[in-house]
Amino acid sequence: MNFDAYARTAVDLVNARLDDLGGLKALFTGEELAWMGDEVTEKDLAGLRRAQRRLREVFEYGTSGRDADVVTELNSLLEAYPVQPRISGHDAGDWHMHVTGRGASVGAEYLAGAVWGLSVWLCEYGSARFGICADERCGNVYLDTSSNNCRRFCSERCATRSHVAAHRARKRAATTLTPA
Ligand SMILES: [Zn+2]
Ligand SMILES: [Zn+2]
Numbered sequence: 329m330n331f332d333a334y335a336r337t338a339v340d341l342v343n344a345r346l347d348d349l350g351g352l353k354a355l356f357t358g359e360e361l362a363w364m365g366d367e368v369t370e371k372d373l374a375g376l377r378r379a380q381r382r383l384r385e386v387f388e389y390g391t392s393g394r395d396a397d398v399v400t401e402l403n404s405l406l407e408a409y410p411v412q413p414r415i416s417g418h419d420a421g422d423w424h425m426h427v428t429g430r431g432a433s434v435g436a437e438y439l440a441g442a443v444w445g446l447s448v449w450l451c452e453y454g455s456a457r458f459g460i461c462a463d464e465r466c467g468n469v470y471l472d473t474s475s476n477n478c479r480r481f482c483s484e485r486c487a488t489r490s491h492v493a494a495h496r497a498r499k500r501a502a503t504t505l506t507p508a
Pocket of ligand 2 (some may be wrong): 467468482
């Protein structure tokens with residue numbers, strides 16, 4: 329995985345529903361993360377919930393232009409969830425990188441990658457590209473990769489829903505204002 333893919337795991341974590349272990353397991357989709365779903369425990373759940381709150385703060389700081397706070401919080405997260413690269417192979421010959429040392433928990437491995445990816449992403453693109461969905465009922469975070477930094481919603485689904493709602497509201501207002 330490159331830093332961009334790791335940054336996206338930070339987004340996925342903030343947007344995940346961590347009500348129970350089942351919700352957490354839904355986070356580990358894709359071949360590279362599948363092993364985490366098998367090994368994750370209740371203990372990881374508590375740690376990932378705490379980190380989820382802190383990572384959301386990073387996005388809140390970013391959307392309100394508090395660049396220095398983004399950096400302070402990410403530096404503190406980098407200290408808490410350090411990267412320690414290690415070559416691993418589940419079958420011989422299937423060599424690939426892990427980002428934490430042998431015996432590290434699933435939570436530590438996931439967070440080391442997520443925090444590192446998000447930090448590199450910040451250096452590359454700036455914190456103004458950390459976004460929170462403009463649909464209040466959603467609240468999902470996203471990384472804005474649009475060419476002119478104009479993205480407002482986490483997904484097409486939220487954008488469409490919000491435009492339809494705005495359209496209906498305008499129509500209602502027009503109807504009310506038209507004399508009978
Ligand atoms: Zn592995
Ligand atoms: Zn949304």
